Amino acid sequence: MEPTNDRDPNYYHKVVDCQWACPAHTDVPGYIRLIAQGRFDDAYMLNRESNVFPGVLGRTCDRPCEPACRRARVDGSPVAICRLKRVAADLRGEISDRLPAIPEQKNSKRVACIGAGPSALTVANDLMPLGYEVVMFEQFDRPGGLMRSNIPEFRLPAKVLDDETQVILDMGVDIRYNSPITSLKALLEEKFDAIFVGVGAPRAKGLELPGRHDEDDTNIHSGIDWLESVAFGHVDKIGRRVLIIGVGNTAMDCCRSSRRLGGTEIKVMARRPREYFKASTWELEDAEEEGVEIIVNHAPKRFLLEDGKLVGMEFDVLEWDEGAVHSKVLDTVVVPCDDVILAIGQENAFPWIERDLGLEFGEWDMPVVNEVTFQSTLPGVFFGGDAAFGPKNIIWAVAHGHQAALSIHALCSGESLDDRPALGMDISSTKMGMNEWSYHNDYNPSPRQKMVHIELSKRFESLELEVELGFSAEQAAREVQRCLNCDVQTTFKAPLCIECDACIDICPVQCLTITDNGEEADLRERLSAPSVNPTQSLYVSAGLPQTGRVMVKDENVCVHCGLCAERCPTAAWDMEEFELLIPYAVDSGVLRIPVRRAKTKSEVGS
Amino acid sequence: MTSITKPLIPLVSLPKNEIGLTIRDYEGAVSTLCAGCGHDSVTAAITHTFWELSTPPHTIAKLSGIGCSSKTPTYFVRGAHGFNSAHGRMVTIATGANAANRELTYIGISGDGDSLSIGIGHLAHAIRRNVNMIYIIENNGVYGLTKGQFSASADIGSRLKKGEPNAMAPIDPVLLGLSMGATFLARSFSGDKAQLVPILKAAAAHNGLALVDVISPCVTFNDHEGSTKSYRFMREHEVKEIETDFVPIRKEIHKSLDENDATEVTMHDGSVVRFRSVPAGYDPYDRQKVEEYIRERRSRGEIATGLLYVDESALDVHELNNTPEYALNTVPYEKLCPGSVELAKMMTSFR
Numbered sequence: 001m002e003p004t005n006d007r008d009p010n011y012y013h014k015v016v017d018c019q020w021a022c023p024a025h026t027d028v029p030g031y032i033r034l035i036a037q038g039r040f041d042d043a044y045m046l047n048r049e050s051n052v053f054p055g056v057l058g059r060t061c062d063r064p065c066e067p068a069c070r071r072a073r074v075d076g077s078p079v080a081i082c083r084l085k086r087v088a089a090d091l092r093g094e095i096s097d098r099l100p101a102i103p104e105q106k107n108s109k110r111v112a113c114i115g116a117g118p119s120a121l122t123v124a125n126d127l128m129p130l131g132y133e134v135v136m137f138e139q140f141d142r143p144g145g146l147m148r149s150n151i152p153e154f155r156l157p158a159k160v161l162d163d164e165t166q167v168i169l170d171m172g173v174d175i176r177y178n179s180p181i182t183s184l185k186a187l188l189e190e191k192f193d194a195i196f197v198g199v200g201a202p203r204a205k206g207l208e209l210p211g212r213h214d215e216d217d218t219n220i221h222s223g224i225d226w227l228e229s230v231a232f233g234h235v236d237k238i239g240r241r242v243l244i245i246g247v248g249n250t251a252m253d254c255c256r257s258s259r260r261l262g263g264t265e266i267k268v269m270a271r272r273p274r275e276y277f278k279a280s281t282w283e284l285e286d287a288e289e290e291g292v293e294i295i296v297n298h299a300p301k302r303f304l305l306e307d308g309k310l311v312g313m314e315f316d317v318l319e320w321d322e323g324a325v326h327s328k329v330l331d332t333v334v335v336p337c338d339d340v341i342l343a344i345g346q347e348n349a350f351p352w353i354e355r356d357l358g359l360e361f362g363e364w365d366m367p368v369v370n371e372v373t374f375q376s377t378l379p380g381v382f383f384g385g386d387a388a389f390g391p392k393n394i395i396w397a398v399a400h401g402h403q404a405a406l407s408i409h410a411l412c413s414g415e416s417l418d419d420r421p422a423l424g425m426d427i428s429s430t431k432m433g434m435n436e437w438s439y440h441n442d443y444n445p446s447p448r449q450k451m452v453h454i455e456l457s458k459r460f461e462s463l464e465l466e467v468e469l470g471f472s473a474e475q476a477a478r479e480v481q482r483c484l485n486c487d488v489q490t491t492f493k494a495p496l497c498i499e500c501d502a503c504i505d506i507c508p509v510q511c512l513t514i515t516d517n518g519e520e521a522d523l524r525e526r527l528s529a530p531s532v533n534p535t536q537s538l539y540v541s542a543g544l545p546q547t548g549r550v551m552v553k554d555e556n557v558c559v560h561c562g563l564c565a566e567r568c569p570t571a572a573w574d575m576e577e578f579e580l581l582i583p584y585a586v587d588s589g590v591l592r593i594p595v596r597r598a599k600t601k602s603e604v605g606s
Numbered sequence: 607m608t609s610i611t612k613p614l615i616p617l618v619s620l621p622k623n624e625i626g627l628t629i630r631d632y633e634g635a636v637s638t639l640c641a642g643c644g645h646d647s648v649t650a651a652i653t654h655t656f657w658e659l660s661t662p663p664h665t666i667a668k669l670s671g672i673g674c675s676s677k678t679p680t681y682f683v684r685g686a687h688g689f690n691s692a693h694g695r696m697v698t699i700a701t702g703a704n705a706a707n708r709e710l711t712y713i714g715i716s717g718d719g720d721s722l723s724i725g726i727g728h729l730a731h732a733i734r735r736n737v738n739m740i741y742i743i744e745n746n747g748v749y750g751l752t753k754g755q756f757s758a759s760a761d762i763g764s765r766l767k768k769g770e771p772n773a774m775a776p777i778d779p780v781l782l783g784l785s786m787g788a789t790f791l792a793r794s795f796s797g798d799k800a801q802l803v804p805i806l807k808a809a810a811a812h813n814g815l816a817l818v819d820v821i822s823p824c825v826t827f828n829d830h831e832g833s834t835k836s837y838r839f840m841r842e843h844e845v846k847e848i849e850t851d852f853v854p855i856r857k858e859i860h861k862s863l864d865e866n867d868a869t870e871v872t873m874h875d876g877s878v879v880r881f882r883s884v885p886a887g888y889d890p891y892d893r894q895k896v897e898e899y900i901r902e903r904r905s906r907g908e909i910a911t912g913l914l915y916v917d918e919s920a921l922d923v924h925e926l927n928n929t930p931e932y933a934l935n936t937v938p939y940e941k942l943c944p945g946s947v948e949l950a951k952m953m954t955s956f957r
Contacts, residue, residue, distance in 0.1 A: 074615055435609040443613030498837045499797055500642040500825060505650035508612045510620075510629075532619045546841045559615060566608040569642025569825045 001520055003542040003550075006491065009425035012578040014537060015555050016486045018081055021068035023399035025582055026050040028065055028081055029487040033439060035088055036480040043088035045098055050582060052122050052168075052398050053147075055160040058086030059468065060151055062249075062280060062393040070484050073533070073557055074509075077448035079482045080471075087476045089160070100129035100586060102171050107131035109412045112192040114181050117145020118394045119385030120198035121168045122401025123408065126585040128171035130409060135192070136173050139180035140232065143169060146200050146386070147394060149228040150250065152257045153464045184353045184381075194380050194408040197367075198397070201386035203349040207245060207342050211303030219310040220303065223250045223343030230257055230463070239338025241265040243313055245300055248278040251343035255292045258341070260463045267335065268294045269315065272324050286467065290459065299327075304334060312336040346391050366390065373417040374404040382407060405585040424581035429574050430488055431565075437575055439488050441562040443508070444481035485560045489578045492551055494541040496572035499549070503564035503573055504528060509557045512564060517543070517550045527554055611636045624660035632657040634681040639674060642829075644796035644822030644837075645744050649681045651799045652713065652742075655806040656683055659854065667703055667710045671696040671725060674751050674824075675717030675744035694725025697732040700739050701923070707933040708924050711810060712739035718759040719749050722777045726758075729779075733786040736814040738922045740806065743779050743817070744796075746824040747835035754827030765832030778904070779819045780914060784897050790816035791896075791915040795840050796823065798911075804879075805913050807852040813874035814922045821909065845903055847885045848912030853878040871916055879913065890916050 004011060014020050018028040027046055034043035047054035061082050069078030109132050113120035116138035124134045142148055143165040147156065169175050181187055187195060204222035206212075212220065219239065223246070229235040242263040244255045247270040255266050268287070270277065273296050277284065288294060298315040305311065312334050318327040348366055353359060359378040360368040367376050369383045376383055384404045385397035407417045430438040452469045453459075459467060471479060504512045510529035517523070523538060524531040531538075536556035543550060565573040612633070620628040632653045637646050656666060663685030670676035672693035679688050687710065691699040696714045704712055721729050721743050732741070747760040756764075759779070760772040783791045790812040794802040802820065809816030821840055823829050829836045834843075854877050869881040869890065881890060889895050896915045903910040930937070 074617060076618070435607070437609075442610040443615060445613075498642065498825075498829070499841075500644065500823070500837060501647040501650065501797060501799070502642045505646050506608070506612060506637075508615050508630075509617055530619065530621065546838055557617060557619070559613070561610065561613060563608055563610070563612060567641045567646075569640065 001517060001523060001538070001540045001550075003494075004537070004539045006489075006539070007425075009423040009580055011537065012425065012427070012487075012489050013423070013580050015489060015558075016578070016580075017068040017070050018065035018079075019487070019580065021064045022050075023064065023396045024050045024402065025399075025580060026065075027487070027580065029483055029485050030579065031088060032079070032081075032084055032480050032483040033485070035084055035476065036440070040088050040091040041093055041095055041098070044092040044095060047085055047088060048095075049584075050398075050402075051395060052125055052401070053118060053164045053394065054085050055089035055164050056118075056147055056156060057394060058082060058084075058089050059156050059160070060147070061085070061395050064395070070486050070557075070559075071482055074484070074559060075445075075447075080448055080451075080479050083449075083451060083471055084476065084479060087471050090470050096167075099167065099171075102128055103131040105131065106133050107412075109133065109193045110135065110191075111408060112137065112187060112190070112195045113198060114187075114196065115139075115145055115198040115200060115385075115387070116143035116165070116175065117198050117200055117385055117397065118147060119387070119397040119401040119404070120145070120196055121165060122398045123196045123198070123384065123405045124171065124173045125168045126402060126405035127408060128168075128173065129586050132412075134173045136175045137179045137181050138175060138177050141177045143175065145198070146224075149231045150224055150253065152227065152230065152253050154256065154260065154459075154467050155253070157464065157466050180352075182352050184359070185357060188357065192380075193412050194382060196404055196408065197376075197381065197383045197387050198385045198401070199350075199387045201346045201348045201391040203347050204342065205345040205347055207300065207344055209300060209302050211305050214303075214305055214308070215310055216308035217310075219339045221339065221341045223254050223341050224346050226341055227253055227257065230261070235261070237262045239263065241337045241339075242267070243335060243337045243340045244268045244343055245340060246270075246343035246345065247284075247294065248343060248345060249280060249283055250346070251341075252279050252283040252287045254341045254343050255287050256290055257463065258339075259290050259292065260460050263339075266292045267337075268292060269298045269300065269313075269335070270294065270296045271299045271318065273297060273320060276324050286453075289453070290456070297327075298333070298335075301332065303340065310338070310340065313340060348387060348390060370417075372403070372420065373407045374400055375407055375411075375417060380411065402584055406583070409585040421583035421587070423583070426579040426581060427489065427491070427576045429576050431574060435566045437488075437562055439485050439575075439577070440481065441485070441488075441560070441575070443484075443559055443561055444478075446478045446482055448482065449475040449479045487578045488560050488562070488575050490539075490553065490558060490560070490562075490564060491574050491576045492539070492541050492553070493572050493574075494544055494551065496570040497541075497544045497551065498570055499544055499546050500569060502567040502569065506563045506567045508561060508563065509559055511554045511556070511558045513552045513554075514544065514549050515552060523552055527552065529554070529557070532556065607638045608636055623657050625662060627657065627660075627663075629653060629657045631685070632663065632683050634679075634684045637677075637681045639677060640826045642825035643674070644746060644820075644825070645675055645678050646681070647796040647799065648715075648742065648744055648802070648820050648822055649678055651796075651802040651806060652678075653682045654799065654803050655810065658803070659807055659810060661711060661810070665710055667700075667712050669696050669700045669703070669712065669714045671716055671720040673717040673720045673749075674746075675715055675822075676720060678715040678744065679713075694720050694723070694728060696720065697725065697728050697737065697739075697741065701732055701735065701737045704737050704739060704923065705929070706935050708738065708929070709933045712737075713742070714739055715742050715744065718743060718745045718747060718757040718779075722758040722779060722782075726777070726782075730782070730786050733783055733788045733815055733817070735923045736787075736789055736920055736926065738814055738924070739816070740809045741815055741817045742806075743819045744822040745779070745819055745835070746822050746828055747833070748824050748828040750824045750827050754824070761834040764834040765830075767827055767830055769832070771832075778900070779817060780900060781897060783817045784893055784900075784915060788817050788915070789814040789917040789920040790913075791819075792817070792913045793819045793821070793909070793911045795821045795844055795911060797837055797840060798844075798846075801846060801849070801911065804850050804852040807854070807877075808850065808873065808879045808913055808916075811852070811873040811875050811877045811879075812916070813918065814920055821911075840909065843907060843909050845908045845910050846912060847910070848881060848888065848890070848914065849884075850913045851880040853880060871918060874918060879916065881913070890914065
């Protein structure tokens with residue numbers, strides 16, 4: 001293999017598994033260390049830089065970072081990254097003086113955002129400091145988009161959402177509530193310099209079964225519409241016996257909301273076995289903790305009505321083959337109920353976009369959107385969030401918003417949208433002295449801390465009562481020590497190595513090998529510890545001075561303990577802190593001081 | 607010394623040996639030797655050897671004398687028996703322990719000072735007695751613990767860190783062993799575990815004293831230019847013509863084509879040591895030829911490494927003394943001390 005180019009920011013970025021997995025590339029180990037130091041404001045600001053809504057995401061994120069977490073490969077449980085994000089948000093102080101300054105003198109560019117959800121708010125957050133005038137059209141009377149309408153308050157308190165959306169609106173966004181856009185053509189005539197479409201995926205998927213449209217009353221609901229009605233106070237009760245069709249995260253929100261609105265016998269009906277559920281495991285567990293029954297292998301067949309009133313649903317009981325591809329019907333059963341909520345997914349709908357504007361639509365009637373620039377085929381019209389590529393999660397919407405803002409800024413500056421600013425990196429030694437490092441390098445064997453929930457006896461008193469209580473100070477202090485500091489990189493200087501094997505002998509996970517060079521597949525056969533994860537990189541040094549062999553490091557299981565660097569007699573190994581420099585729209589105009597290096601008020605004072 | 611101890615990390619992917627232990631179970635305390643010390647690599651090789659042989663830790667006895675080398679037993683197989691004895695007396699304790707309990711695997715770690723200066727008399731007689739043990743000399747040519755004076759294994763012309771050359775002839779433990787009648791002689795290099803581990807496995811299988819001279823550079827006092835025991839010098843002057851494989855008794859032997867002309871030695875326990883790529887005419891059973899070979903290499907400034915001499919036909923200390931086949935410490939008291947009546951009978955027989 002060729003020697004690894006560790007000056008490519010993406011090499012070490014990939015070693016930081018959580019950051020690599022995060023669509024917004026949040027510097028997770030960086031903010032966890034800040035929490036460990038009690039610097040909650042800094043931890044919050046570091047989060048905010050990349051994910052804009054730390055308080056919201058600390059409660060609701062789909063957490064692509066956690067399955068990726070290195071800690072899970074070591075002891076089976078990832079660091080509770082999401083919960084720690086919430087710790088930073090809950091314990092932070094006043095941060096208004098650390099937000100970017102908004103220029104009085106505008107740059108004479110006007111941008112329209114359709115929707116006030118996470119992607120559109122991110123666009124505004126990135127463009128306002130550059131002097132843009134942002135006009136935001138929201139169909140409801142409050143901001144937040146699906147964060148408000150689809151996430152029940154017992155998971156995301158309104159105050160948290162209000163705080164984080166208001167911070168952006170306070171930058172001077174011209175927000176126009178109760179203003180649904182009904183025609184793109186009409187909006188285009190207003191001559192905005194750019195239009196950002198962040199309308200989400202607002203339409204619930206239907207389920208056309210016999211009886212669907214035969215009721216006199218309305219006891220068959222569609223999931224996201226029903227959640228929206230609950231969120232805005234239009235619905236405040238439901239029948240005693242409720243069936244939820246579908247097992248996505250929306251279904252979990254529906255069943256748990258039902259539990260709080262009068263439902264006592266709630267069944268979630270799934271077609272397929274549990275391992276194929278779309279819902280996150282923790283959401284399933286939370287629902288079951290609240291007494292919701294999850295029933296597998298039941299396919300809905302028809303709605304049963306008596307005198308125009310819903311009385312139950314008929315299901316086929318299925319048996320699946322291995323891999324759950326084919327099924328056969330074993331039986332047919334009737335499950336009585338008072339209400340049914342259909343939560344089988346949501347999809348995009350753009351009835352307000354005229355099809356003769358030059359904005360192309362492709363497969364599944366989705367707009368054709370460039371995956372890098374987020375521009376549609378109509379120059380100046382951008383898409384982001386669920387509106388761009390179908391339903392995903394908040395963190396994806398934020399990532400889209402950052403990229404769309406970069407594109408809009410390039411467009412308005414007369415630059416090419418395809419010239420994306422490159423990722424950068426900072427890397428510097430953490431060496432403080434003889435075997436002393438500026439990070440805590442010892443391995444902490446603590447198990448993952450368990451989130452405490454409000455008692456079941458109190459939980460259903462109101463819809464607004466938040467279920468998760470957040471980590472206590474002690475729990476947070478323990479959980480931060482579980483982080484393996486994957487961003488503190490083992491760097492190697494081949495010319496200094498005397499091949500004494502000290503690093504190889506001390507490595508607690510045997511991730512180092514000195515051997516003759518070869519092709520990757522061959523090298524993987526010859527490592528000290530078996531290579532079990534080919535998706536993780538091998539670091540390969542240049543030829544070593546004495547024998548010409550190479551140092552190979554399997555990045556898969558390194559725990560970043562720094563013992564290789566402590567045992568190295570020639571300091572060929574060092575532990576260096578890596579910081580990924582992600583370009584944002586503001587970087588082109590305003591000097592950005594990286595959060596970790598910015599001093600806190602108390603430091604400045606002393 | 608490191609700022610933290612080597613953390614015990616319960617990696618699921620860590621392989622287990624035949625008795626269900628991972629290599630971490632064969633480790634000891636964290637080394638307090640200098641970072642980069644060759645002795646730590648010897649420690650790692652011993653750890654690998656016992657783990658790969660699936661030797662139960664409680665059947666191992668590790669012994670040492672005084673010196674940097676003699677700290678080594680602390681750093682491997684924390685579950686083994688151990689004895690840190692007086693300077694140069696490691697092998698005397700090992701002999702006594704072996705006499706009392708022949709069922710343990712004895713591994714003694716010594717250095718060039720401990721074995722070739724103060725303890726050379728004991729070493730010579732242990733070789734003669736053929737005590738069944740692994741005897742490792744971690745040989746770095748200097749007294750590291752007293753800041754780097756020449757030891758008895760320093761080569762003529764080798765220089766100290768400050769530049770003074772050595773004028774006295776070195777004692778070569780392998781040549782010493784040959785002349786004393788040793789039955790297993792090997793030399794290796796701490797920086798080459800691929801060679802050292804099979805040698806240590808063969809040494810464990812050998813019935814008798816297996817003397818392994820390991821050149822183990824002193825990274826602090828003898829790793830400079832002008833040293834003949836530095837990492838760089840070894841890498842430039844080591845001759846590895848005699849490559850050896852160790853084939854444990856339990857494994858089925860698959861011979862590949864190039865191994866057909868290899869020389870094989872069946873060890874006492876049935877395992878096999880296989881010599882491959884042996885120089886023409888080399889005979890690891892022929893004491894005289896081995897000595898000639900080593901001297902010839904030495905005269906060219908080269909260091910011959912590998913399993914150099916082996917004799918599996920010799921008797922060990924117990925066979926020489928006709929002791930029982932079981933451990934003496936398991937002999938019942940009544941048999942060890944039959945009482946005054948038996949004593950009187952025996953005394954009568956001498957009259």
